[in-house]
Amino acid sequence: MQENKIIKLTVRDVRFPTSLEQHGSDAMHTDPDYSVAYVVLETDSDAALKGYGLTFTVGRGTEIVVCAVKALSTLVVGKTLKEIVSDFRGFYRLLSSDGQMRWVGPEKGVIQLATAAILNAVWDLWARVEGKPLWKLLVDMHLKQTMLKEGYPAYTTSCAWLGYTDQQLTQLCSEALAQGWTKFKVKVGADLQDDIRRCSLIRKLIGPNNTLMIDANQRWDVNEAITWVTKLAEFHPLWIEEPTCPDDVLGHASISKALAPLGIGVATGEQCHNRVMFKQFLQAAALQFVQIDSCRVGSVNENLAIILMAAKFNVPVCPHAGGVGLCELVQHLILFDYISVSASLNNRMCEYVDHLHEHFESPTIIRNAHYIPPKDPGYSCEMLEESVQKHQYPDGEVWRAIEQQGKQ
Numbered sequence: 001m002q003e004n005k006i007i008k009l010t011v012r013d014v015r016f017p018t019s020l021e022q023h024g025s026d027a028m029h030t031d032p033d034y035s036v037a038y039v040v041l042e043t044d045s046d047a048a049l050k051g052y053g054l055t056f057t058v059g060r061g062t063e064i065v066v067c068a069v070k071a072l073s074t075l076v077v078g079k080t081l082k083e084i085v086s087d088f089r090g091f092y093r094l095l096s097s098d099g100q101m102r103w104v105g106p107e108k109g110v111i112q113l114a115t116a117a118i119l120n121a122v123w124d125l126w127a128r129v130e131g132k133p134l135w136k137l138l139v140d141m142h143l144k145q146t147m148l149k150e151g152y153p154a155y156t157t158s159c160a161w162l163g164y165t166d167q168q169l170t171q172l173c174s175e176a177l178a179q180g181w182t183k184f185k186v187k188v189g190a191d192l193q194d195d196i197r198r199c200s201l202i203r204k205l206i207g208p209n210n211t212l213m214i215d216a217n218q219r220w221d222v223n224e225a226i227t228w229v230t231k232l233a234e235f236h237p238l239w240i241e242e243p244t245c246p247d248d249v250l251g252h253a254s255i256s257k258a259l260a261p262l263g264i265g266v267a268t269g270e271q272c273h274n275r276v277m278f279k280q281f282l283q284a285a286a287l288q289f290v291q292i293d294s295c296r297v298g299s300v301n302e303n304l305a306i307i308l309m310a311a312k313f314n315v316p317v318c319p320h321a322g323g324v325g326l327c328e329l330v331q332h333l334i335l336f337d338y339i340s341v342s343a344s345l346n347n348r349m350c351e352y353v354d355h356l357h358e359h360f361e362s363p364t365i366i367r368n369a370h371y372i373p374p375k376d377p378g379y380s381c382e383m384l385e386e387s388v389q390k391h392q393y394p395d396g397e398v399w400r401a402i403e404q405q406g407k408q
């Protein structure tokens with residue numbers, strides 16, 4: 001391998017005004033502008049190879065993540081890729097345990113999101129240097145024919161965001177059924193009567209045999225979660241996602257225990273800040289579905305540890321995706337899980353949200369409700385330069401236009 005010295009890191013604040021149409025809305029995030037802190041690593045390689053990385057965040061929070069990435073950048077610039085990957089564990093610890101930065105984590109919150117964006121770019125660079133898509137770099141073995149032929153099963157969250165009307169829900173759900181989707185997630189948690197109406201509507205539309213999941217985005221207390229979900233049990237959801245505070249391990253365990261007789265599992269992970277939290281959730285039997293996220297924890301490194309722990313506890317991994325770029329990235333990890341770890345599709349699926357893929361150089365390919373394994377080298381993080389420029393906050397043309405409208 002050439003040395004590939006990293007000579008520059010740039011990070012940009014890229015936001016999409018999704019809140020204008022209530023895309024992505026839920027019980028806690030009523031006006032999310034889907035955003036990324038977008039990192040590009042430049043190298044001195046002959047081919048001027050670059051690594052692209054990102055982390056997903058929402059609206060104004062992006063500027064804090066960008067700031068954290070800048071603060072970490074000195075730990076990366078000047079290093080060679082060879083140096084990094086020959087002691088990746090050491091490099092991971094350098095980023096996550098820097099003596100002057102770890103106080104603001106450690107390994108959680110903004111600093112961890114920033115670590116994820118940088119490490120995602122390093123993984124992307126490495127996979128590009130090897131000329132392979134990341135999942136192949138990880139499995140580095142003969143391909144499983146089923147994945148190539150059929151892809152990895154996906155579920156959709158795009159039909160039933162909390163801010164969507166019943167009419168929108170009906171239309172999107174009917175379209176999705178026609179496209180072959182069989183697994184659907186509905187946002188719940190703001191108003192019980194609304195939830196009953198929406199779940200009943202979607203259950204009627206999808207029929208008794210398709211799969212339904214519900215997601216409360218941390219809206220309830222523990223007892224409230226149990227009572228509320230019990231009232232939705234008649235719609236037979238497979239799981240309740242993020243029923244309560246994402247840090248409340250024992251609370252999740254109580255909810256899991258109470259809902260088990262109803263055949264409803266607990267899913268969580270999109271805001272689970274590190275592998276130690278996942279370990280506790282698994283040890284306490286506090287979740288029945290592990291929702292890894294490509295941008296919340298310390299990139300591929302930490303997700304591999306979580307995938308292996310989930311296998312040890314025999315709990316299926318069903319990644320969180322959507323946002324900006326989360327589907328693009330996490331598909332690599334779930335392919336690795338299937339090919340090298342779980343070798344099972346039982347109760348397993350990967351989230352898919354039909355938004356913002358057009359801004360990526362190698363957007364996800366979905367066929368018949370399955371993720372088709374990506375073939376382009378890298379970790380699928382690279383965004384279209386035009387999209388980045390247009391959405392860069394606050395000077396990109398999209399944001400300038402919105403500001404103008406606000407003034408009129």
Ligand SMILES: C[C@H](O)[C@@H](O)[C@@H](O)[C@H](O)C(=O)O
Binds near residue numbers: 026029032
């Ligand atoms: C603010 C976001 O859209 C969340 O609602 C979203 O990540 C969600 O929890 C999901 O499971 O996709």
Ligand SMILES: [Mg+2]
Binds near residue numbers: 217241242270
């Ligand atoms: Mg969720």
